Amino acid sequence: MSGYLGYLSSPANDRFAYICKDLKPPAMNVNRKVLTLDEFTIQQLREFPHATGELSSLLRDIGLAAKRVNVEVNKAGLVDILGDAGSVNVQGEDVKKLDVFANDQFTGVLRHGISCAGVASEEIDDFVAFDDEVSKNSKYVCLYDPLDGSGNIDVNVSIGTIFSVYPRLSPRGTAVTREDFLQPGVRQVAAGYIVYGSSTMMVYGTRRGVNGFTLDQSIGEFTLSHPDIKCPEDGRIYSVNHGNFFQYEQAVQDYIQICQRKNKSNGGPYTQRYIGSMVADVHRNLIKGGIFMYPPTIDKPKGKLRLMYECNPFAFIVTIAGGRATNGKIRVLDVEPTELHQRSSLYIGSSKMMDELETCLNPA
Numbered sequence: 001m002s003g004y005l006g007y008l009s010s011p012a013n014d015r016f017a018y019i020c021k022d023l024k025p026p027a028m029n030v031n032r033k034v035l036t037l038d039e040f041t042i043q044q045l046r047e048f049p050h051a052t053g054e055l056s057s058l059l060r061d062i063g064l065a066a067k068r069v070n071v072e073v074n075k076a077g078l079v080d081i082l083g084d085a086g087s088v089n090v091q092g093e094d095v096k097k098l099d100v101f102a103n104d105q106f107t108g109v110l111r112h113g114i115s116c117a118g119v120a121s122e123e124i125d126d127f128v129a130f131d132d133e134v135s136k137n138s139k140y141v142c143l144y145d146p147l148d149g150s151g152n153i154d155v156n157v158s159i160g161t162i163f164s165v166y167p168r169l170s171p172r173g174t175a176v177t178r179e180d181f182l183q184p185g186v187r188q189v190a191a192g193y194i195v196y197g198s199s200t201m202m203v204y205g206t207r208r209g210v211n212g213f214t215l216d217q218s219i220g221e222f223t224l225s226h227p228d229i230k231c232p233e234d235g236r237i238y239s240v241n242h243g244n245f246f247q248y249e250q251a252v253q254d255y256i257q258i259c260q261r262k263n264k265s266n267g268g269p270y271t272q273r274y275i276g277s278m279v280a281d282v283h284r285n286l287i288k289g290g291i292f293m294y295p296p297t298i299d300k301p302k303g304k305l306r307l308m309y310e311c312n313p314f315a316f317i318v319t320i321a322g323g324r325a326t327n328g329k330i331r332v333l334d335v336e337p338t339e340l341h342q343r344s345s346l347y348i349g350s351s352k353m354m355d356e357l358e359t360c361l362n363p364a
Contacts, residue, residue, distance in 0.1 A: 037063045037202065037213050037222040044208070054139050055165065055190060058115035059204060062142075062163055063213075063222050065109040066194040066202055069102045069147070069161065070215060073196040076153065083154060090125045090341055098153050099123055102146035102161065111135070116142050117168050118176040120340055122309045127340060129175040137172050140165050140189070141180045145309040148193075149277025158197035160279025164313040165190040181340060185312030185333035193279050193313065203229065203283065205317040226287075231323035234352040235289025239274045239281045247297035255360040278305070282314050282348065286321060291349030291357065295328070303327070303345030307337055311346045324354040328361050 035043065041056035076098060085097045103123040110116040111130050117138040120127040122145040130136070144163040152159055166187055168180045192204030200215040202222050212226030238259045245253060262268025273290070275281050282292050296303045305311050315325035315332035325332045325348035332346065347357055 035224040040224050054115040058140055058165060061109050061113040063202060065106045066161060068105045070196055070200045072098060072101055089123050096150045096153055099147045099150045106144055106146050110142055116140055120181045121146060122306055127178060127181050131175060136175060139167060141168050141176055143181060143308050148279045152277050158195055158277050158280040160196060161194040162279060162310055162313050163192055164188050182337045184336055185315055188316045191313035191316040195279050195283050205320040210317055210321045229321050231286050231318055231321040232289030232350055235350040236270050237273050237285055237288060237290030238270055239285060239290060240293040241274060244297050248295045251360045252295045255357050278310060285349050286318060289350045291353040294346045296345045302343045305344055305346050307335060307342040307344040308340060311344045314348055318348050323349055324351050
């Protein structure tokens with residue numbers, strides 16, 4: 001007997017089969033103590049019998065878009081999706097190809113869902129009102145930075161998505177208006193971010209708390225990994241672009257020097273950590289304790305970060321988690337926006353470190 005049949009009947013193969021006869025494939029171990037994002041949002045919904053479920057549905061839609069973006073982020077080096085798209089966004093910055101893809105995914109998923117009446121994105125000039133009847137009757141609008149830190153795409157550094165959800169002000173059944181999007185951050189009903197890093201993690205907060213979900217690639221689901229996140233009231237990390245030190249006002253320079261002089265005898269030492277991707281920087285400080293600063297500079301006296309797409313969502317999350325966020329003068333969440341792409345400075349982090357900063361920014 002020859003060929004494949006001969007191989008099966010060979011003495012060597014018989015011995016191999018005898019050795020392996022007791023081997024069985026391992027049983028699949030399903031941990032039912034771990035909640036998926038869908039299960040968690042449904043569980044939360046059950047605690048409010050009169051809730052419509054629209055916010056839960058919207059958060060699950062965002063999770064779906066994030067999974068689609070995650071796939072492309074993970075293979076970005078293998079396909080023609082890295083680099084510039086050849087255009088400039090409303091902020092005057094080069095648009096990366098992956099920025100465009102991420103924006104299309106979030107816009108498309110929310111447009112085809114049932115819980116969002118319209119969107120505004122850092123990547124587009126104006127808001128988009130969804131004009132189908134289901135969307136017109138939806139309760140919420142969503143604003144997002146589809147891919148924060150995109151300058152790091154080509155060098156494989158963590159990037160992310162930031163989003164916030166507001167209740168619409170215009171009557172349901174009509175198309176949303178600009179006023180639906182120009183609301184102070186304190187009116188957010190939910191905000192969150194997704195980090196595309198060594199693992200992909202989605203963190204979102206509502207007024208009931210902040211929870212983190214890590215994407216389990218084996219089942220393709222976000223699973224609850226960081227329940228009830230609390231920002232430590234103190235920390236040892238300060239995050240700021242030292243390259244702009246001499247562009248900052250004197251009060252900010254004074255605080256940075258205080259951080260540099262910290263040692264074991266006066267509450268330190270502090271460590272400077274700055275990735276250049278706001279999602280990654282603020283996420284680390286939220287988990288470990290720390291302060292993130294993006295002050296105004298001589299060149300950008302109003303600040304550089306976007307109030308609606310970056311500052312408000314993170315201010316909401318960190319505040320709910322027990323930290324604080326200001327623009328150097330007032331609480332970020334209390335700022336009345338006047339433009340969709342309004343700029344702002346931002347100081348955000350652990351409460352005791354924020355107290356220390358404010359002794360420099362607002363001396364008695």
